[in-house]
Amino acid sequence: MRLLLVEDNVSLAEELLASLGRQGYAIDWLADGRDADYQGSSEPYDLIVLDLGLPGKPGLEVLQNWRNRGVATPVLILTARGSWAERIEGLKAGADDYLTKPFHPEELLLRIQALLRRAKGMANQPLLQSGGLELDEARQVCRKNDQDIELTAGEFRLLRYFMLHPGQLLSKMQLAEHLYDGETERDSNVIEVLVNRLRGKLGREQIETRRGQGYRFGGTQ
Secondary structure: OEEEEEOOOHHHHHHHHHHHHHOOOEEEEEOOHHHHHHHHHHOOOOEEEEEOOOOOOOHHHHHHHHHHOOOOOOEEEEEEOOOHHHHHHHHHHOOOEEEEEOOOHHHHHHHHHHHHHHHOOOOOOOOEEEOOEEEEOOOOEEEEOOEEEEOOHHHHHHHHHHHOOOOOEEOHHHHHHHHOOOOOOOOHHHHHHHHHHHHHHHOHHHEEEEOOOEEEEOOOO
16 A cells, blocks of 8 residues: 655654554655645555645645545544644545644554545454455454465555455556555566465465456455
8 A cells, every 4th residue: 555644754754654664555755745735646645644734835735735636545634732723624624534743653553544444445343354364464464264374565565455455457557556655666577476476375266367457356346
């Protein structure tokens, strides 16, 4: 899952980049509201974490511009403690959730997890369930037929994306856009290798190949 983090506090941003990265998220980081205004509208993010107190252009204005352009990406806003008016204005402008500073990184992770599932119409349960599998996102372990299956970091990222999009036909390009940040070279051959590894661990029937089109996880839509 590819996230955009918009935060001008360098130390906080670095902490969040590290914690989110350990959970298998691909993150692009911006510190200026003007850059965020453009990039949030032009790149296929799964979720955006947005600080409202930004240089260049206020976060609230950035959020309003995204929504006016029809950007439906879930947005979690970061606000200062006690700024209830800011939180209300953010929710009115189209934010999906908010978190008050200071906060524990684990709370942010859980809120992101809940928003991503909600955006796909899924219940927020301890384990992600789809296609007859259970995925423990904290441990990055898959469970099938009451057996734990260890995953590499790449396998975990791909399987999580598949499980959040069951029955959908996903092209290699689409998968690469959502599994890697903007600075990473996107090689579709790597996707093919990861798919084959997952099939070896989960069973070939779990992921269907549509030649020239892409992959479909867990049956048809």
